[in-house]
Amino acid sequence: MEGDNSKLRKVQKEIVQELLNHISKEDYFELVNEFILDTRSQLKNIHTEAFSNNKQDLRRAIHTIKGNASSLGFDHLSQYTAEFEELIKSHKEEFKNPNFTIFVRSIEDALTSIEFFNNDHDRRRV
Amino acid sequence: MTDVEFKKVLVAEDSSVIQNLLKKILLFENCKITSAKDGAKVLEEFGKEDYDLIIMDINLPKVNGLEATKKIRATSNIPIIGISGNAKNLPESEFSEAGMNEYMQKPLDYDKLIEWVKKYTT
Numbered sequence: 001m002e003g004d005n006s007k008l009r010k011v012q013k014e015i016v017q018e019l020l021n022h023i024s025k026e027d028y029f030e031l032v033n034e035f036i037l038d039t040r041s042q043l044k045n046i047h048t049e050a051f052s053n054n055k056q057d058l059r060r061a062i063h064t065i066k067g068n069a070s071s072l073g074f075d076h077l078s079q080y081t082a083e084f085e086e087l088i089k090s091h092k093e094e095f096k097n098p099n100f101t102i103f104v105r106s107i108e109d110a111l112t113s114i115e116f117f118n119n120d121h122d123r124r125r126v
Numbered sequence: 127m128t129d130v131e132f133k134k135v136l137v138a139e140d141s142s143v144i145q146n147l148l149k150k151i152l153l154f155e156n157c158k159i160t161s162a163k164d165g166a167k168v169l170e171e172f173g174k175e176d177y178d179l180i181i182m183d184i185n186l187p188k189v190n191g192l193e194a195t196k197k198i199r200a201t202s203n204i205p206i207i208g209i210s211g212n213a214k215n216l217p218e219s220e221f222s223e224a225g226m227n228e229y230m231q232k233p234l235d236y237d238k239l240i241e242w243v244k245k246y247t248t
Contacts, residue, residue, distance in 0.1 A: 015233050022236050023150045031150070035143050060140075063185060067211040068143040070233045 003106030009113040011073035132158040133247040138168040139183040165189025178247045184210040192224040199225035205246035
C-alpha cells in the first residue's frame with residue numbers, strides 16, 4: 001500500500017484556515033516543522049518496533065503520526081496512516097515486514113515535500 | 127492597573143505537537159498550561175496544583191484518559207474536556223460515564239474548544 005506523495009503532502013484548507021483564526025502563520029509553520037521532526041522520530045521507532053515484539057509502542061507511534069497530521073490539516077497523510085493502523089490491528093502478529101518499509105518510505109517522501117514547501121513558506125497552500 | 131487572572135489548565139496529551147498547538151491557541155485565553163504526557167503524570171500533577179480545567183486525551187500511555195478521569199472524579203468535580211483520535215470507535219456514553227463534561231474528536235474544533243474553556247473557567 002504505497003502512498004501517493006502528491007496527495008500525502010497536501011493540506012485540507014478548511015482545517016488550516018480554522019487554525020489560522022487562532023494562531024499566526026509563523027506559529028503554524030513552526031508547528032509543521034515540529035511535526036516533521038517528531039514524525040521522523042516516530043518513523044525510527046516504527047522501524048525498530050516492526051521487527052520486535054513491542055506492538056504497543058509500534059501502534060502508539062503510528063497513532064501519534066495520524067493524530068498530529070490531522071490536527072495540522074494533512075488529512076490524506078492522516079488517512080493513509082489510519083489505513084496502515086487498521087492493517088496492523090487486523091494482522092496482529094502475522095504482519096509482513098515489507099509493508100512497513102513501504103509505509104515508512106511513503107511518509108518520509110511526503111515529509112521531504114512538506115519540508116520543502118514549509119521552508120519556502122509557500123502561501124499558496126494556506 | 128488590574129492583574130490578569132490566569133486560568134490554570136492541565137493538558138494531558140502525549141503528542142508534543144498537539145501540546146504546543148493547544149498552548150498557542152489557549153495563549154490568548156489567559157490560560158497557564160501545564161503539560162502531562164501520560165495518565166500517571168496527569169494524576170501526579172493534578173494533586174500538586176489547584177487547576178481550573180483539565181483537557182484530557184483519551185489515548186494516553188500508562189493510564190488512559192478515561193481511567194485517569196474516573197480516578198480524578200472520585201475526589202473532584204473539576205471540569206474535564208476529553209479529546210480523542212478514536213472517538214468514533216467509542217460510544218458516547220463512555221465519556222460521560224467516566225465523568226467528562228465534554229468531549230470532541232481530532233481534528234479539534236478550536237472555536238468550540240475555546241467556547242468550552244471559557245464556559246468552564248468563569
